[in-house]
Amino acid sequence: MTQTSVADEILLDLIHAEIVSYASHSDSNEKKVCLSVIPQIKFLLKYKNLCLCFRLTKDWTRFKDELDTMKFICTELWIAIYKKQIDNLRTNYQGTYLLQDNSFRFLSKMSTGSQYLESAGKYVIFTCGLIRGALSNLGINAIVSTEINTMPVVKFHIQVPQPHN
């Protein structure tokens, strides 16, 4: 691995840490602030994501269906941002997808005990926005939520509203 790629990786960690601390320090009521910052992050990500999606999907074939798009998120997008793939993708074929990352990058440097479990939520908001933005750029409007039970494992629930037949 070259020197540049090492520096490359830390930059995202740094800016992400800064975003989280900005979101949680601008008001004493942490939860409230986090919630109010989410839409902004999502908005930002939606547009910045666009170039990412364009770059990455340029040489792909056209996506056949939603699952194809999800696979793209799990592989290409995740590798581009977190340098690894999603460990597990599950779906019920009715618009619900479960993406499991066994060692989520922003949490992997923290203690694995339950000590920081409460504040871990702040560190996944960015990624929720990222997924949501990427999906919306690829033509899917989805709701993304997370679940953290044990420390570096994060589960992303993606709910795609189904068209009424």
Next chain:
Amino acid sequence: MAVCVAVVSHNNSPKYIACVNPDNELEFHYKVHTSLDVIEEKLSNTGKSNTESREFYLGILYSTEEHTIYGYVTNTKVKFMIVTETSNKLLRDNEIRAMFRKLHSAYTHIICNPFYVPGDDIKSKYFEQMARSVMVS
């Protein structure tokens, strides 16, 4: 070789249109936007049959006596269209495909410009140049 190049955004609003003869722009606006329905139809048909190719390039959308319209859709649902003269028999499918690829990469370039606000009309000189080169070549 092409007489008109058009880019239409994911929500079907026109983003860019350029033609060899600027006087005919309105006519091409009309033609390009009527072919959007054909694109929609072609897109909704994919997925049902796996045998169909899943290329970005959609082939001929429709042709009239004067013009032939070709379409191309990205994964982000941005549509590119190229109008050629029907009388021009020299054009091969592969050449059209190469033109679209050129446009696609040019579009990717300008989207990555941090000063470009997504959703705006395309006013980039670089893209203009690329579009012109497609029309002249």
